[in-house]
Amino acid sequence: MVGAAAWCGLLVHGLLLCLLFETVLGRIPRILMIIPLAAYGGYFYLYLQQGKDIDDKAREMQLSNPSAVLRFDPDQYSLVLPASRAENLAQYYDVSVAYEVNANFRPEGYLSYRLIDREQCVRARSLRDGLRGQKISPAAFLVGPVRFDNAFLSEACLLRFPEKPQLQQIVVAQRGDNAVWKHGRAIMEQFFDFSIDGRVFATYRTASVWRLSALPLPLIGCGLSGGSLSSGCSADFHRTYQLIDGTPKNVDRTLHDSPESIVLGLRKFARGDYAQFKGDSRSAAFLEHIAAYSAEQGK
Secondary structure, eight states: OOOOEEEEEHHHHHHHHHHHHHHHTSSOOGGGGGHHHHHHHHHHHHHHHHHHHHHHHHHHHHHHHOSSSOOTTTTTTTEOOHHHHHHHHHHHHSSEEEEEOTTSSSTTTTTEEEEEHHHHHHHHHHHHHHHHTTTOOOOEEEEEEEEEEEEEEEEEEEEEEEOOOSSSSEEEEEOOOOOOOOOOSSSEEEEEEEEEEEEEEEEEEEEEEEOOOOSEEEEEEEEGGGGGEEEEEEEEOOOEEEOOOOTTSSTTTTHHHHHHHHHTTTBOHHHHHHHHHOOHHHHHHHHHHHTTTHHHHHO
């Protein structure tokens, strides 16, 4: 809580620097100068080597990752993604609706996410209040704010509601090591498989790493470790979590910067897109479906 692990690291620095200082003054044998020089030299060698590994991995992925494999057509396909990615895609990319599998809500088995305009937001909140009055409001019925550049938007909101996809599904499945809290030393790879009817038509790779800091800071101590919340002791250097850029060179990164966006050609919104944003006409029809939700649940 008070950074004790860093204190231990600073003591290591103090020991090495004092040792170097004493050898320069000749108070102790100069041969001992090898210890601090080897310690700092070894660290910066590891730092530079990790940088080379990161650059090599970035070039490898940029050459192998696919782009614009299938242009997404909302009239032909329904897009099903992992939970957090469905919510993110619906807010910041040009897709009318994104789905996630969620068995907690029956009989649909899915949650849908839609970006809707201000007028539709008013209508959605009115419907939500009406369902609450009937004591049958689904826990998944949310009308939430959209945050862009550290500010909440007034022109749009995000609608979440139980809904089963009606069209042929493009399913995005994520695999690999994507645990941010794992302070591993190796590069962690993630894979996004895009499939239709169980057949994978594209796989996009991403990678991340816990990068050594430019200035060495040993961290030595004990405490809760990782997601297991178990106590343990460790010694390592300070690292920061870094994503490795594997975007193909032919991709405009201002418009496409996520696996789904790059593979399916989904454009990323800019701030100006929200200023003139008008919700999809299909969203208006879906809002009327919500009005009949109580009767459908009763059946």
